[in-house]
Amino acid sequence: KAGVTQTPRYLIKTRGQQVTLSCSPISGHRSVSWYQQTPGQGLQFLFEYFSETQRNKGNFPGRFSGRQFSNSRSEMNVSTLELGDSALYLCASSPRTSGTDTQYFGPGTRLTVL
């Protein structure tokens, strides 16, 4: 099976802009989770989508949002970008069935905000 794919891999934006990142899960996986990784805060959970519904949300401002489509592909959006949003954004997919909830990660999108 193909792994988790994320596009784009690198992105440069300026403060105040908005950005959309995309994640395609492993075939058959219905859950997509997003994480932000920064040197200062480490890996932090953003949100999880399952069957097109947001199931869990981390402690991030409302500028961070996401959605999931019927084919399980997910997008996350960050509006009004701030310098502190510069990070590696990782998405992970899992089957979301009892006993097999291992998350498999994509290669990440490196976002730089200038």
Place this chain on the structure above:
Amino acid sequence: AQTVTQSQPEMSVQEAETVTLSCTYDTSESNYYLFWYKQPPSRQMILVIRQEAYKQQNATENRFSVNFQKAAKSFSLKISDSQLGDTAMYFCAFMGAYNNDMRFGAGTRLTVKP
């Protein structure tokens, strides 16, 4: 709230030797999963090993094994016959049984020396 602590920011080991990475966690849940992921310089998060809390037997995957002490809330990773390709950041992670909100430790940077 669940927290994960990795007390060793950096470690090094000679090629072919054995190294143990420490991880402790705090939770009030009785059923959960624990993981070790590695993140090489490529930044791709790769699953190393997983342990279900209800299983008393320690998980093993080839050269990788864990020492899971549920009462002590300890979950260490042992790497035997270390190889140069094991050089990476290693993250310990906790996930409750009913949500995909994975909590990560700060990571241990492991260097395998020739």
